[in-house]
Structure formats: structure tokens, C-alpha cells
Amino acid sequence: MAQPHSGFVSIIGRPNAGKSTLLNALVGEKIAIVTEKPQTTRMNIQGILNVKPKGKRPGGQIVFIDTPGVHKPDSRLNRKMMQEIHSALESRDLVLLLVDATDRFGPADEQVLELVKHSGAPVMLLLNKVDRLHKERLLPVIERYSKLHSFQEVIPISALKGEGLEVLLDKVIRALPQSPPYFPEDQLTDQPERFLASEIIREKVLLQTGKEVPYATAVIVERFEDKLRLLRIAAAIFCERDSQKAILIGKGGQKLKQMGTSARMELEKRFGKKVYLELFVKVKAGWRQSAAFVDELDWRRQLENLTGRTPSTEE
Ligand SMILES: Nc1nc2c(ncn2[C@@H]2O[C@H](COP(=O)(O)OP(=O)(O)OP(=O)(O)O)[C@@H](O)[C@H]2O)c(=O)[nH]1
Ligand SMILES: [Mg+2]
Numbered sequence: 672m673a674q675p676h677s678g679f680v681s682i683i684g685r686p687n688a689g690k691s692t693l694l695n696a697l698v699g700e701k702i703a704i705v706t707e708k709p710q711t712t713r714m715n716i717q718g719i720l721n722v723k724p725k726g727k728r729p730g731g732q733i734v735f736i737d738t739p740g741v742h743k744p745d746s747r748l749n750r751k752m753m754q755e756i757h758s759a760l761e762s763r764d765l766v767l768l769l770v771d772a773t774d775r776f777g778p779a780d781e782q783v784l785e786l787v788k789h790s791g792a793p794v795m796l797l798l799n800k801v802d803r804l805h806k807e808r809l810l811p812v813i814e815r816y817s818k819l820h821s822f823q824e825v826i827p828i829s830a831l832k833g834e835g836l837e838v839l840l841d842k843v844i845r846a847l848p849q850s851p852p853y854f855p856e857d858q859l860t861d862q863p864e865r866f867l868a869s870e871i872i873r874e875k876v877l878l879q880t881g882k883e884v885p886y887a888t889a890v891i892v893e894r895f896e897d898k899l900r901l902l903r904i905a906a907a908i909f910c911e912r913d914s915q916k917a918i919l920i921g922k923g924g925q926k927l928k929q930m931g932t933s934a935r936m937e938l939e940k941r942f943g944k945k946v947y948l949e950l951f952v953k954v955k956a957g958w959r960q961s962a963a964f965v966d967e968l969d970w971r972r973q974l975e976n977l978t979g980r981t982p983s984t985e986e
Contacts, residue, residue: 673724675731678764678847683756683787685779686710686740688769689799693830694718694737697840701941702860702867703737704874708885711877712739713748714969715755717861719854722844731844732852736763741783748959751969760790765823765846767839772798772812772827788820795842796822802829865895865904866970868938872906872950875934876919879926884918887911889958889968894949902942905949909964911956919952927952 682690686709695701698718704711716737724730738759739752760766768787770780787794796816798809813825824842828835860867873890880888887910894905908927910916920927931950938946958964966972 673727673729674849675851676729676844676847677732677734677850677852679734679736679762679853680765680767680843680847681736681738681759681763681792682767682769683738683760683783684740684769685771685774685783686742688740688771689830690740690769691716691737693767693769693797693799693828694735696830696833696836697733697735698859700859702862704870704877706874706877706885708877710740710742710752710886711874712737713752713755714739715759719858719860720840721852721856722840728841729844729849731847731850732854733840733843733847734853741779741786743782746959747962747965751965756786760786760792763790763792764848765843766790766792766794767797767843768794768822769797769799769830770812770816771800772809773800773803776812776815784816784819793823793846794820795824795826795839795846796820797839798825798827799830801827801834802832863970863974864897864942865892866973867941868892868895868904869906871937871941872908872930872934872948875930875937876908879930879933880918884910884915887915887959888919889964891968891973897942900944902938902944902946904938904946905951907951907953909953909955909958911954911958913954916952916954 684690691703691705691712694703698720702718703716718735720733722730736759738756744750744753766787809827826835826839869890869892876888877885889909890906892906896903908919910919927950931948935946935948
């Protein structure tokens with residue numbers, strides 16, 4: 672039988688291109704939050720897919736890495752997000768450059784392309800959201816990009832509708848090196864459940880607030896007690912100003928209640944048990960500029976604090 676192919680595949684692109692939608696579609700489970708607002712994803716998330724051999728095509732394991740959208744950093748938080756992108760570009764076998772094909776090409780696209788080219792990795796260009804585009808409008812986009820870089824493949828897809836994903840998987844698994852899988856077969860992601868819970872809560876906040884509030888919001892799970900039939904979660908929603916706190920709480924606590932209910936319903940579905948969810952809103956002035964707080968949002972750091980050990984000392 673053919674040797675398995677395995678490797679790390681980073682999904683890079685502008686905010687809102689559909690990277691997290693693609694990750695979820697490929698893995699077949701919602702592990703990354705998705706909203707219509709740019710800069711939803713703040714940290715890299717791995718999604719692991721085991722691929723069976725098919726005909727002459729090898730099988731193996733693809734570790735996809737969803738990343739924050741490429742943007743100009745103007746705060747500690749944004750700088751941390753760009754660091755995440757750089758680290759995803761360093762530790763990978765292949766890069767998928769994901770482009771919203773319905774968007775006009777602009778300086779921001781050039782910035783992403785430069786970053787990807789600079790990494791020296793083989794790159795496949797994915798033209799996303801083709802469900803919203805006439806086929807004839809694709810050609811000029813392909814021509815434009817083909818002049819700027821020699822892509823290993825150019826694949827039109829719709830992450831939302833699942834179009835083109837079989838072709839994509841086929842090309843990706845062939846392009847990866849021969850290697851045994853990196854993770855056990857039943858593992859879907861690297862992020863711990865308590866971080867996923869905080870992300871699900873943050874998604875509901877992003878979906879139910881507008882203007883600057885989503886960008887000034889962070890969520891930290893302070894308690895996560897997984898009992899046989901009940902999951903108890905207490906989480907703090909951080910914002911930067913009293914006025915934002917008032918918006919998050921809403922008249923008579925209505926807004927917080929709404930966000931709590933929709934988060935709880937999704938958490939119950941995700942974890943398959945009853946969830947008791949407590950949410951608090953806290954003000955931490957200027958947290959986006961605080962290196963220490965931004966660091967605290969990183970689940971790898973949270974894990975260190977919980978266990979008192981660094982991941983590298985675990986072996
Ligand atoms: N029509 C259409 N919409 C899509 C497609 N893929 C993603 N979207 C929508 O695009 C928006 C952004 O999707 P995300 O997956 O959050 O995008 P992202 O690249 O992860 O964004 P950031 O995390 O902010 O960098 C959401 O409203 C998605 O539903 C697609 O193939 N077709
Ligand atoms: Mg995202």
C-alpha cells in the first residue's frame with residue numbers, strides 16, 4: 672500500500688476571505704468561529720483531517736491552520752495576530768492563499784501576496800465565494816494573480832457551499848510529503864475545549880453587537896467544570912469602556928441574556944450535555960494595548976497557568 676502523506680497546511684488571506692469557513696468545511700465540524708465581521712479570528716487554530724487513500728491517490732493526514740486575516744497592525748492585539756500569521760507561514764509544508772474572488776484586487780491583496788511569497792513555501796491559490804460570481808468574472812482574477820506569482824494550483828471554491836473542496840483535498844494530499852500522521856486519528860483540533868467555549872461566546876458577542884464593540888471585546892473562561900451530565904462555565908466578557916459595558920449588558924440585562932442564551936444553546940449542542948453558563952462583563956481600559964493581557968488571551972498561556980507547566984516541559 673502507498674505510504675501516507677501528511678503535513679501542515681496554512682490558510683492565509685485577508686480578513687473575511689472565508690478562511691475559518693473553509694477550515695470548518697474541510698474538517699466537517701465547527702471548530703473556528705465565523706462572522707461577517709472582519710478580524711474575527713485572533714489566534715491560529717489547527718483543524719486535523721484524516722484522508723483515506725482513493726485509487727492512486729495516497730491517504731494521510733492534513734493539519735490545516737486557520738489564521739487571523741492579514742492587516743496593518745495598530746495595537747498589541749493586532750501585532751499578536753500578525754505574529755500568529757508569521758508563525759503559521761514558518762511551520763508549514765504548503766500555503767493556501769485564500770482570496771475573496773468577489774472583491775476588487777487592491778493594495779491589501781498585494782500585502783498578503785508579498786507575505787506569502789516571502790515565506791518561500793509552495794502556494795496554491797484558492798478563489799473563494801464563487802457561488803456569488805459569474806464564471807466569466809473569474810478569468811480576469813486568475814490572469815491577474817498568475818502574473819504576480821507562479822502558483823502550484825489555482826482552484827475556484829465555495830467554502831460556504833462546499834464546492835471544489837474534493838478537488839482541493841486531492842491536490843493537497845498529493846502535494847504533502849510522505850510521512851506518518853502527526854496526531855491520533857480521533858483528534859480534530861489542537862485547541863482545548865475551554866478555549867473553544869470562550870470562542871463560541873465571543874462569536875455571539877460579535878454577532879449581536881455593532882460598531883467598535885466587537886473589536887474591543889475579549890472573552891476568558893474563568894471556570895470550566897465538566898461533570899457527567901452538566902458543564903458549568905463561568906466566563907468574563909472584557910471591554911474597554913463603561914459605555915461598551917452598558918451596550919453589552921443592554922437595557923435590563925437583555926443583551927447579555929440574549930448572548931448567553933445563544934451561546935449556551937450552541938455549547939450544549941457542541942458538548943452534548945446541559946450547560947450552566949454564567950457571563951460577567953468587565954472593563955479593562957485599553958486592554959488591546961496591553962502586552963500582558965493580550966498574552967493572557969492566548970490559550971497556550973492559559974494552559975500553562977492552569978497546569979503550572981509549559982508545553983515544552985511535558986515530555
Ligand atoms: N457567499 C459566500 N460567503 C462566504 C464563503 N465563505 C465565507 N463566506 C462568508 O464570509 C464571511 C467571513 O467568513 P469567515 O470564515 O469568518 O472569514 P475569515 O477569513 O475567517 O475572516 P477573519 O477571521 O476575520 O480573518 C462570513 O459571513 C461567511 O459566511 C463562500 O464561499 N461564499
Ligand atoms: Mg476567521
